[in-house]
Amino acid sequence: MVLLLALIGCSQPVVEGDAPGECSDGVDNDQNGSTDCDDPRCAAEASCADASSAPLPGGDTPTGGSGGSAGIDSDGDGLSDQYELSIGTDPNLMDTDGDTYLDPWELTEGTDPTDPHSRIYQGYWPYNPDKDLMPGTSAPTAELGAPFQRLQLVDQYGDTVDLYDFAYAGGVPVVIMTTTTWVSPGQTMSKWITGMDSSWNDYWPSVPRAVEAGELLWITVLVEDGLGGSPDEATCADYDATYPHDLIPVLADGEAVFVDYVQLNFWPHLILLDEAFVVEMTTVGSYEPILDELENRF
Numbered sequence: 001m002v003l004l005l006a007l008i009g010c011s012q013p014v015v016e017g018d019a020p021g022e023c024s025d026g027v028d029n030d031q032n033g034s035t036d037c038d039d040p041r042c043a044a045e046a047s048c049a050d051a052s053s054a055p056l057p058g059g060d061t062p063t064g065g066s067g068g069s070a071g072i073d074s075d076g077d078g079l080s081d082q083y084e085l086s087i088g089t090d091p092n093l094m095d096t097d098g099d100t101y102l103d104p105w106e107l108t109e110g111t112d113p114t115d116p117h118s119r120i121y122q123g124y125w126p127y128n129p130d131k132d133l134m135p136g137t138s139a140p141t142a143e144l145g146a147p148f149q150r151l152q153l154v155d156q157y158g159d160t161v162d163l164y165d166f167a168y169a170g171g172v173p174v175v176i177m178t179t180t181t182w183v184s185p186g187q188t189m190s191k192w193i194t195g196m197d198s199s200w201n202d203y204w205p206s207v208p209r210a211v212e213a214g215e216l217l218w219i220t221v222l223v224e225d226g227l228g229g230s231p232d233e234a235t236c237a238d239y240d241a242t243y244p245h246d247l248i249p250v251l252a253d254g255e256a257v258f259v260d261y262v263q264l265n266f267w268p269h270l271i272l273l274d275e276a277f278v279v280e281m282t283t284v285g286s287y288e289p290i291l292d293e294l295e296n297r298f
């Protein structure tokens with residue numbers, strides 16, 4: 001079984017940090033222009049954590065306690081060494097299994113912190129452990145200067161994705177593209193943003209580069225399937241297979257809330273959020289002003 005999983009793993013696109021040591025080997029393993037700790041994929045690696053979370057020197061006096069957070073926490077992941085030893089995680093690694101999700105996050109979400117195949121998102125999307133502290137909103141429509149709604153949508157791997165996991169992910173802005181599988185300009189935009197077609201690079205060459213480098217998060221939301229019906233995991237998987245990009249989640253608006261919520265008036269519809277998920281720009285009649293703004297920024 002281990003061999004089978006390893007073989008399956010080998011058939012996947014290389015992702016920096018997928019294999020042990022990739023975040024400290026001085027090589028841009030996934031060839032996205034970011035090496036080791038500069039690659040957002042490595043953010044959760046212990047070797048990329050800041051100095052304040054480096055292992056403490058030995059000889060510290062135990063402060064007592066055997067719970068999850070009391071006592072010496074050598075790797076600074078919030079779990080005591082003693083507790084980590086009791087549950088089988090590595091007290092010297094914040095992310096024991098190297099799947100990009102820290103040990104305490106996996107415990108919170110119920111995935112196995114010692115198994116890289118058991119992870120919060122199969123797609124390696126970001127995770128925001130503080131999302132419950134975000135203000136949120138109950139406004140019926142997205143408003144400029146206000147937080148975007150906290151929605152949970154299924155992705156191309158069948159995982160239910162909490163949009164707020166994309167907030168504060170390395171301090172980068174977020175674009176949500178609302179489209180359907182059959183809208184031709186949406187198909188063109190997806191070809192461009194995934195690097196399959198470069199014709200729009202005459203106007204906005206920096207935008208796909210920023211997505212590829214992890215400096216801009218791009219989320220595709222499908223509001224209909226190919227027959228105009230409700231999209232699901234399979235719709236997203238098909239779309240992802242047609243326009244593949246390992247950093248772009250494809251989400252299904254199965255409850256049909258997006259068209260009204262973003263006040264969709266133009267296909268495809270873009271909305272630009274800052275790192276706190278506050279709406280910075282929305283599409284009114286054309287997505288071009290948002291792409292112009294992003295081109296200026298990157």
Ligand SMILES: [Ca+2]
Nearest residue numbers: 073075077079
């Ligand atoms: Ca620890």
Ligand SMILES: [Ca+2]
Nearest residue numbers: 090093094103
């Ligand atoms: Ca640990």
Ligand SMILES: [Ca+2]
Nearest residue numbers: 095097099101
């Ligand atoms: Ca992990």
Ligand SMILES: [Ca+2]
Nearest residue numbers: 112113115118
């Ligand atoms: Ca895991």
